[in-house]
Amino acid sequence: VPREEGVTSVLTRILDLVQTREQEKYRVLIVEDSRVAAVVIQRTLAEHSIDSLVVADPGTLLDAVGSYRPDLILMDMYMPRFNGVEATRVLRQVSGYQALPIVYLSSESDIGMQVEALRLGGDQFLTKPFNPVVLAAVVRTKIERYRDALRSTRTDGLTGLLNHTASKARLKAMVESLPAHGNLCVAMLDIDHFKAINDTYGHPVGDQVIRNLAWLLKGRLRATDLIGRYGGEEFILALPDAPPERAHAVIERIRRDFAVLPHAHNEGTLYSTFSAGLACSLHYPTAAELTEAADHALLEAKRQGRNQVVA
Ligand code: GH3
Ligand code: MG
Ligand code: MG
Ligand code: MG
Ligand code: MG
Secondary structure, eight states: OOSOOOHHHHHHHHHHHHHHHHHTOOEEEEEOSOHHHHHHHHHHHHHTTOEEEEEOOGGGHHHHHHHHOOSEEEEOSEETTEEHHHHHHHHHTSTTOSSSOEEEEEOOOOHHHHHHHHHTTOSEEEESSOOHHHHHHHHHHHHHHHHHHHHHHHBOTTTSSBOHHHHHHHHHHHHHTOOTTOOEEEEEEEETTHHHHHHHHOHHHHHHHHHHHHHHHHHHSOTTSEEEEEETTEEEEEEETOOHHHHHHHHHHHHHHHHTOOEEETTEEEOOOEEEEEEETTTOOSHHHHHHHHHHHHHHHHHTTSSSEEO
């Protein structure tokens, strides 16, 4: 990685990190029909800086999970119109919620019932009245482990960027949450003649070129932009709220800077370039259309001689 990094960009990165930490406050969805119990649980979690939301109605559980995106569910067992074990079984069938920690918090003292509740999809059983210190500890450790697992399944090991699957999911979410007249531009980047770099300098040097491009992208794009490693030497970017001309200018600037970025190898330095294709949601409204159009533009950039951005 190039050595010179301005103080400002280091500070920006630290601020981003702090901000990310701030956004990542733990979120617990409390499924509980008793208002009194819910308040006590919420207060206990709040004392440990954990956010929570209470759901008492079975009809709103799936919506609440989708919009609140909890890191863990605290599930009561017996509710008037609602059975916690049945709700857990349903949740476990929804894609994306198979690994979401679900902890029962119930007055059920029958061991057989507790075991059955765990067998049908729960992760742990705590009984009421609960010990607040134990509850907070269970919630914290379960969430930490869950977040670590999510992070490693979403992240590309070489670059630390989102991997292919996570990039696609993130893009889809970004497109679907666009306001009515909002725009989002997608760029596909592919390193030029990368096979020749591997063949000439070896695979580890090729890896370093990929890492250097990832580093440049991270430094140049915003925290709200998507940066993903889409394939071997192919990257996907998504810039929300960028008019097409500005998105084009941003990618073009990165293209020029990458072309003069030196990459170290055994006998000196080498230079590399990439080609890019750009497409914006004003013309291609779905995530699938956007990636397809950006891919086509990328092919065109390759055809026209590489080291260029085609919109
Ligand atoms: P073009 O300009 O048309 O894109 O040519 P290219 O040589 O870059 O394209 P091609 O798709 O033929 O080659 C991509 C190469 O990238 C092939 C593959 O061995 C290499 N590659 C894929 N993943 C990695 C990786 O993680 N590390 C390294 N070092 N090489 C990789
Ligand atoms: Mg109850
Ligand atoms: Mg390629
Ligand atoms: Mg290539
Ligand atoms: Mg190729």
